């Protein structure tokens with residue numbers, strides 16, 4: 550039997566559906582991250598950035614949103630409440646995540662998909678090949694993965710091609726950079742400059758995205774070992790801010 554937990558995020562009721570053990574065994578591709586999202590007692594720690602990104606985009610007249618890694622839906626909630634898109638397509642590989650979002654929110658269209666395959670296909674779709682905003686809250690994306698793995702490169706290429714205005718990418722590189730200083734060397738070598746801290750990493754990767762895709766960095770929020778980068782399609786570079794996440798969301802289990 551699936552278990553349902555009820556929570557309130559900033560006063561909004563949400564359901565978290567945990568896949569039953571036997572169902573988890575049957576669904577081979579069920580991402581372990583789903584259970585992780587649903588069962589963490591500190592989920593409020595990493596959710597503030599999702600809300601802050603939505604507030605940053607509030608006045609940008611965004612009508613269509615693609616969210617390839619919907620998870621348990623708390624970012625979906627803020628996209629719905631703050632950005633209020635006309636079309637909001639949410640994907641996740643895990644049935645538990647899809648069920649959680651469908652039980653919690655009426656607005657988005659939620660599909661159980663492998664986003665790495667599906668987003669690449671969307672590019673060629675006659676109707677859904679453009680979205681104003683793509684919010685890509687990856688499990689563990691780093692620029693090193695982009696450099697080394699074709700699947701990530703294809704995904705990032707598709708994201709910047711499909712998005713018309715704004716992209717958020719979560720990037721876990723600092724997790725490795727804080728713990729293993731030699732990891733900076735990978736980026737020193739690629740960018741041909743000395744990376745002294747992770748702010749240098751954001752600046753260098755953002756410059757790369759700007760040169761390659763024409764999206765400039767607006768904002769980075771980092772916390773623990775993770776960060777969210779907001780990039781906007783612009784004619785010239787946008788002025789960016791790098792900040793540590795300040796606010797946690799108010800989350801209660803009910």
Ligand SMILES: C[S@@+](CC[C@H](N)C(=O)[O-])C[C@H]1O[C@@H](n2cnc3c(N)ncnc32)[C@H](O)[C@@H]1O
Pocket residue numbers: 580582583586599617618619620621622623624625640641642643646662663664665686687688
């Ligand atoms: C960091 S979590 C997203 C959290 C989400 N923003 C939220 O508000 O709860 C990443 C999600 O990506 C999903 N995922 C992992 N690999 C995937 C894939 N190939 N296609 C689609 N979803 C995937 C996991 O099931 C997980 O829910």
